[in-house]
Amino acid sequence: MSSRGIRTSDRVLIVGQTGKGKTTLARYLAEQLQPIRLIVFDPKAELAYPGVAPARSVPELERAMNAPVVHYVPASLERDELEAACELVWTTRGPYLWHIDEASELTQPGYCPRGLRLCATQGRAQHKLLLVLTQRLAESHPVFRSQSEHIIMFTPPPVELDLKAIAGNVRREARELELALAELHAEYGDYSHLWYVRATDELRRCAPLPLEGATAPAPAVAEAPPTSPHEDAPTTADEQEAQQSAA
Ligand SMILES: Nc1ncnc2c1ncn2[C@@H]1O[C@H](COP(=O)(O)OP(=O)(O)OP(=O)(O)O)[C@@H](O)[C@H]1O
Numbered sequence: 001m002s003s004r005g006i007r008t009s010d011r012v013l014i015v016g017q018t019g020k021g022k023t024t025l026a027r028y029l030a031e032q033l034q035p036i037r038l039i040v041f042d043p044k045a046e047l048a049y050p051g052v053a054p055a056r057s058v059p060e061l062e063r064a065m066n067a068p069v070v071h072y073v074p075a076s077l078e079r080d081e082l083e084a085a086c087e088l089v090w091t092t093r094g095p096y097l098w099h100i101d102e103a104s105e106l107t108q109p110g111y112c113p114r115g116l117r118l119c120a121t122q123g124r125a126q127h128k129l130l131l132v133l134t135q136r137l138a139e140s141h142p143v144f145r146s147q148s149e150h151i152i153m154f155t156p157p158p159v160e161l162d163l164k165a166i167a168g169n170v171r172r173e174a175r176e177l178e179l180a181l182a183e184l185h186a187e188y189g190d191y192s193h194l195w196y197v198r199a200t201d202e203l204r205r206c207a208p209l210p211l212e213g214a215t216a217p218a219p220a221v222a223e224a225p226p227t228s229p230h231e232d233a234p235t236t237a238d239e240q241e242a243q244q245s246a247a
């Protein structure tokens, strides 16, 4: 099972300013990766899943754990609660997709709940796919950027501190990333993103995800409506341009 080259044994990090499309992309990828079980940690209490009542404590999380979709909204961000909740997920059998909607709420540069850190470093063999999002990379634990097979950066360029934090992990200079993100944003606007693939050391330019019913921000997207966004949608901005000029 894979979506846009993501395998169930991968770790994926999504970075971007508020409102730039991180959660939308994460939900799209999770949908494409179904029927893998989905476990969502939603510390900002922003998400909703039809027919799924959010678990708001560790005992509630434990009771919900066998469902196909588990939505956890921590009642507090106290370390005791985070440790217990993350331990519970880590000790649950894979395969599953664990979506952390804001890493800087659960971790700090010097602290990460043990279960979450173990999942990042050792979850591959058990097909525990980790999808970690953050607005504030430099304020999150470094294990996500060092371990991720895919690092996705939304335009416009994040703050300088975040660019510096990520540069070494994608084997590029911070300045090079900043320029690439600024250029992509000038061309495609909001929701465009750079997608680093560690296995091939590629930095793919991606146009905004074509959303059903959304006003497409760039002509390349509007003129290339995919029948199946997952398999048929052009993945990169360059592919979309090629399709357009061929039309
Ligand atoms: N590709 C897209 N095309 C059109 N609209 C989009 C796209 N991606 C996201 N949006 C819209 O932008 C808004 C913000 O998106 P989203 O919630 O995914 O941002 P976010 O990066 O997760 O923000 P935050 O950091 O505040 O959680 C939503 O209303 C969403 O529908």
Ligand SMILES: [Mg+2]
Residues within 6 Å of the ligand: 022, 023, 024, 101
């Ligand atoms: Mg979000």
